[in-house]
């Protein structure tokens with residue numbers, strides 16, 4: 001028998017895949033890469049690479065499916081609403097399951113495995129939500145949740161004898177102790193999620209997403225921008241990201257699109273790079289330069305030259321500005 005296991009990168013989904021592969025089922029793990037994953041501990045490592053390393057160590061192959069604009073539509077208009085921040089968890093799960101069902105059928109697999117644990121998350125992992133998710137994804141009876149299966153209705157894989165119900169588990173609630181014990185049994189020592197967390201659940205990041213939503217600017221490219229460094233809403237038409245260190249400066253430069261404005265201090269002044277995006281005029285150019293200068297070493301000077309150019313043009317212009325006051329800065333920093 002063959003099954004598809006949805007892998008979020010969190011320990012539960014890894015354990016669920018491992019439990020089912022341990023029952024002799026040919027399991028393919030599927031990782032949906034959305035624009036909102038971030039692992040602050042391993043910023044330079046792609047989430048799919050970190051997950052592949054882990055699934056590979058467990059003898060499970062991995063397929064990666066990239067979700068971009070179609071996923072953003074769910075963040076814009078979640079039919080089942082948001083969780084505590086801008087995380088549309090129920091709609092996200094339904095969407096991913098529908099995509100996984102397509103993959104399941106095309107790969108000749110018989111059922112689907114997820115790592116949900118009953119009662120672990122108030123919004124999306126109670127019995128009612130699990131039922132809604134299953135029904136709306138068109139996979140009734142075909143989703144096996146091995147970590148809590150003995151507390152849930154019998155699924156088709158159990159009824160047909162593809163997996164034995166008594167070999168499945170009865171985890172319930174928010175305690176992590178049973179998962180940690182099982183991880184040790186399987187030789188999984190690093191419990192941190194290799195893909196990092198979903199930024200949609202982070203209150204600070206959620207404010208930045210709301211800013212894009214309010215300005216009708218939620219795109220994959222703009223999500224990239226709000227994931228780096230400091231973020232400012234300069235005007236209704238212009239936003240600015242400012243690096244906090246060399247790595248973020250390089251990241252910001254790599255995100256530049258044609259028409260974006262790049263602001264830098266002169267070569268002999270310590271400071272960071274800023275990237276502005278939107279419809280600029282003289283006033284917003286001045287304001288962005290003034291924000292960027294706030295993070296430069298002025299060495300006691302009242303004003304500074306900021307160099308700016310319109311990407312990808314090489315032609316540079318110079319503007320002399322004074323740093324924006326802290327009072328003004330906090331009004332536009334998100």
Ligand code: SF4
Nearest residue numbers: 087088089092198200
């Ligand atoms: S936390 Fe993020 S990735 Fe996970 S279900 Fe919710 S929206 Fe989807």
